[in-house]
Amino acid sequence: MHLRTIRPAAALLVTLLTLALTAVPARAGGPTLVVRWNQALLSAVRGGTLGPPMVSRALAIAHTCAYDAWAAYDAVAAGTVLGGALRRPPAERTEANKAEAVSYAVHLAATDLYPGQRATFDALMADLGHDPAVPDSQAARTGLAACQAVLDQRHADGSNQLGGYADTTGYAPVNAPVVVAEPLTALAQPGRWAPLTYRNAAGALVTPPFLVPHWGRVASFSGSARALADAVPAPAPYGSAGWRAQAAEIVAGTAALDDRSKSIADYWSDGPASETPPGHWCLFAQQVSARDRHGLDQDVKLFFALANAGMDAGIAAWEVKRDHDSGRPITAIRDQYRGQTIPTWGGRSVDGALWVPYQPATFPTPPFGEYVSGHSTFSAAAAEVLRRFTGSDAFGGQAVVAAGSSKVEPGVTPARDVTLRWRTYTEAAEQAGLSRRYGGIHFRAGDLEGRALGRAVGDAAWKRAVAYWTGRG
Incomplete structure (x- = not known):
């Protein structure tokens, strides 16, 4: 079972979290073509079953196909697979041809990655005036060739x-599953990851x-990416003072x-x-596109760099x-x-053997090791790309968490609307990492080392993306 097969029913009915930038007039004509395809892809992500690493790869592939199709209509940009082999002559380098090539490319990628969501992608193609079954123009053929190579x-x-x-x-956990509803009595290797058994939103007993x-x-x-990962220092070993301190910090933090x-x-x-x-960071990029009034060329490059940083x-x-x-806080x-x-x-006291994090009972902790935090790594990498692309760390983003919208304490928390604001991309990334400590599913080191890793990954991905679109790829 994949992570995303477990869905809180409330999340399927209505979202109570709203996201908005500070008041900035939207770009005339609405979202760019790239943003519209990104919106369609995120719709597929919400309706699909892929977990975060697979989602990041899917977004990267789709936006790489968009970039490679676009590169064929640029004077210097190199495609990631075919280099300049698809480059079209200057007379064909029109906005209409670029857009058509990009749409055929992304449609092919999207249907490969999310075949069950094809109707969504076909509908967007129809709205754009294209028939994916009839690629009878040079632009369509160029887009398909670029994407197929990817x-x-x-x-x-x-x-x-x-x-x-x-x-x-051939991975196999060293620990037997831990039943969340029952007190922990023994764990073969407490410092290592253990599967969890619990009832999901459908009421089924699962052990992801x-x-x-x-x-x-x-x-x-x-x-x-792998070399950067291998340079990350090891976490505190089980039984050490550092191990005990990180558990104590989570207990105190979640109680407060x-x-x-x-x-x-x-x-x-x-x-x-x-x-x-x-x-989530693609949503931020969509709003940056509107804020800064991007055109097709800018958004092709922005989402190409951002999505590939996410994949890495x-x-x-x-x-x-x-x-x-590494073992998660719930078992540690x-x-x-x-x-x-x-x-x-919640102001309660419990036997430590029954402690649970501040998470929905139907999804108490994601099913993979604690160290490092994926949220911290994804967010820091994305923030690095957005900062580099825009030339500034200034963001001006905000989100309103509606009263009573908590998935953990529905109808009760928060007592009143809470507005979260981020002056910079860095602040947003830092809060994303900190949120996992508040939620009781990551330790401090997993968060902080994840942030450091993400920044390094984002820097490497940014440099690689720039090399491609300046023809040095």
Whole structure:
């Protein structure tokens, strides 16, 4: 079972979280073609079953296909697979031809990645005046050729997409599943990851396996994601003072949660039926596009760099997760405090052996190792690209968490609307990382080292993207 097969029903009915930038007039004519395709892709993500690393790869592939199709109509840009082999003559380098090539390319990628959502993609093509079944123009053929080259390469990139993303490494957890509703009595290796057994939103008893433990082997965009991951220092070893201190910090922190910190945990959770962290940052990029009045050329490059940084962040984070196979707070705290009464969120006290994080009971902790935080890595990488692309860290974003919208304490928390504001992309990324500590599913080091890794990944991906669109790829 994949992470995203477990969906809180409320999330399917209505979203109570609103996102808006500070008042900036939208670009005349509405969203760009690239943003419209990104919106369609995120709709597929919400309705699909792929977890964050697979989503990040899917977005990267689709936006790489868009970029490679666009590059064929640029004077200097190099395609990521075919270089300049598809370059069209100057007379054909019109906005209409670029747009048509991009749409045929993204449609091909999208239907390859999300075949069950084809109707959504076909509808957008029809709205744009294209028939995907009749690619009878040079622009259409160019877009399809560019994308097919990307797909052929990515079908052999180590992700095992054609095998349903099944693990190719033979990973097996060292610990037996921990039943969340029952007190922990023993754990073979408390410092290592343990599967969790719980009832999902459909009421079914589930024990999700470690999500794509082979993901560190996926070919990265920059070529350096795995090396950057391997440079991350090891986490605190089990039983050490650092190990005990990080568990104590989570216990104290979750017991002290107020409406604002709970809202931060809830807003950034990006769990089932959401855009997931990589898609969340695409929403921010959509608003940057409107704020800065982007055209097609700018958005092709922005989403190309952003999505590939996200893919590399997933590869790097999962490499670290698999290398260290670290236990989550839910098992570490239960092991450390069983038999002791400890404070927890909601003003309650519990036996440490039954402690749970501030998460919905139907999805208590994502199914993969703790160290490092994927949220922190994805967010820091995205923030790095947005900062570099716009030439400034200034963001001016905000989100309103509606009263009573909590997935953990519905109807109760927060007592009043809570507005979250981020002056900079960096502030937003830092809050995303911190949210996982508030939620009780990551330790401090997992967050901070994830942020550092994300910044390095984002820098490498940015430089690689620039090399492509300046013809040095």
